[in-house]
Amino acid sequence: MHALRDDFFEEGKRLDADPETRHEADCWLCHGRIDYTVPAATTPDSHTLDHAKDVDTYPELQEDPDNFRHCHFNCNSSRGKRAPNDQGLGEQMPAWW
Ligand SMILES: [Zn+2]
Numbered sequence: 808m809h810a811l812r813d814d815f816f817e818e819g820k821r822l823d824a825d826p827e828t829r830h831e832a833d834c835w836l837c838h839g840r841i842d843y844t845v846p847a848a849t850t851p852d853s854h855t856l857d858h859a860k861d862v863d864t865y866p867e868l869q870e871d872p873d874n875f876r877h878c879h880f881n882c883n884s885s886r887g888k889r890a891p892n893d894q895g896l897g898e899q900m901p902a903w904w
Contacts, residue, residue, distance in 0.1 A: 811870060811872070811875075812847070815856050815875050816854050816856075819854055819877045820843040820854075823840070823841065823843045824843075831877075833877065834877060835857065835877060835878055836857070836879070836882040836883075837879065837882050841853070841877055841878075841879055847880075849880070850880065851879065851881035852879055852880070852881065853879070855879070855880045856875050856876075856877075857875075857876045857877075857882075859874050859875075
């Protein structure tokens, strides 16, 4: 999956470099331009791979490039309904402990 993400980032970067194809590399959620000069997922305007069809509902499409969309890190995380939460905050201690 990691290599697919890298390839997808590189594809976006190539599309963005050419004014003719730049619109194809824009964020599919807000249509704003993505910052391809910084590594993926490092700033709010940086690139992330989003899935057009939610991988919770369509797990078989997780590695399908037809399902990939260029997306801002910020837009992707605010969409966020499937953000994994298994890092967890741990068990909450009772307030009186
Ligand atoms: Zn966006």
